[in-house]
Amino acid sequence: MKPVTKNGVLYLSEPQEHGFEKAYLSLREKENRLLSDSQVAKLPYLVNHALEKEWKLRQESTERVLNYFKDKELVNVFEIGAGNGWFSNQLSLAIPNATVYAIDVNAKELEQCANVFSKNKNIKPVYWNIFDKQTFLPKPGLIVYNASIQYFPLLKEIILRSFEVMKAYGEIHIIDSPIYAKNKALEAIERSENYYKSQGFPEVSKFYFHHTFEELEKFNHKVLYQPSVLAKILGKGKSPFPWIRISKY
Numbered sequence: 001m002k003p004v005t006k007n008g009v010l011y012l013s014e015p016q017e018h019g020f021e022k023a024y025l026s027l028r029e030k031e032n033r034l035l036s037d038s039q040v041a042k043l044p045y046l047v048n049h050a051l052e053k054e055w056k057l058r059q060e061s062t063e064r065v066l067n068y069f070k071d072k073e074l075v076n077v078f079e080i081g082a083g084n085g086w087f088s089n090q091l092s093l094a095i096p097n098a099t100v101y102a103i104d105v106n107a108k109e110l111e112q113c114a115n116v117f118s119k120n121k122n123i124k125p126v127y128w129n130i131f132d133k134q135t136f137l138p139k140p141g142l143i144v145y146n147a148s149i150q151y152f153p154l155l156k157e158i159i160l161r162s163f164e165v166m167k168a169y170g171e172i173h174i175i176d177s178p179i180y181a182k183n184k185a186l187e188a189i190e191r192s193e194n195y196y197k198s199q200g201f202p203e204v205s206k207f208y209f210h211h212t213f214e215e216l217e218k219f220n221h222k223v224l225y226q227p228s229v230l231a232k233i234l235g236k237g238k239s240p241f242p243w244i245r246i247s248k249y
């Protein structure tokens with residue numbers, strides 16, 4: 001489609017009124033995950049809130065990842081599944097010379113991103129389904145999936161598509177998402193289905209996918225952080241999710 005900007009968001013795909021966005025936003029509301037502008041501006045720091053503990057773990061993983069990126073020479077970065085854009089903001093502060101495209105298919109949270117981070121000229125909120133053809137955005141050297149890869153049905157397909165839209169020596173980073181050992185995936189699928197049913201949104205299961213380490217084997221990848229089993233069980237203030245880097249070459 002012809003690019004248009006509305007309420008600070010650049011549209012490169014036709015917005016979908018039904019389907020994923022609607023079901024996802026209703027669940028987010030029920031889970032208390034839709035935050036006010038002033039809360040979003042301070043993320044990953046969130047206090048006096050039901051999700052304070054969860055965000056404490058996200059602070060830990062954010063710090064680790066930003067440390068890795070802070071000296072990198074990057075010009076363009078895509079965060080795919082950026083939501084309200086808090087992590088795109090953090091990335092752009094860590095890599096001040098880069099433009100960070102906060103990409104999502106959730107117009108409501110992208111508008112919040114445009115509003116909350118309007119002073120940061122290095123963040124561009126974009127409504128784009130990565131599988132749609134577009135020639136408007138530059139090719140990034142880095143694509144980050146932060147807590148979003150589980151919304152893409154096939155790991156192989158999203159990795160190959162990411163390679164297509166990025167530079168020749170680009171990297172993909174997957175953070176704050178569960179990736180399962182093959183023998184644990186089935187139990188996890190059942191747990192998720194039961195969870196969404198219990199919340200009154202069984203249809204969200206259709207949009208939530210369980211990826212395995214096995215699917216990564218055919219790619220040049222490295223696990224940069226793997227939580228220990230003990231830390232997972234005991235909490236220990238450490239993120240329960242791995243951090244994975246996939247290199248195009």
Ligand SMILES: C[S@@+](CC[C@H](N)C(=O)[O-])C[C@H]1O[C@@H](n2cnc3c(N)ncnc32)[C@H](O)[C@@H]1O
Nearest residue numbers: 080081082083103104105106129146147148151
């Ligand atoms: C749990 S949120 C993560 C938001 C943010 N990255 C964070 O770390 O807090 C997952 C996001 O992925 C987005 N998403 C799901 N499917 C997508 C798709 N096909 N293309 C782009 N974004 C998608 C959702 O709309 C949602 O905003």
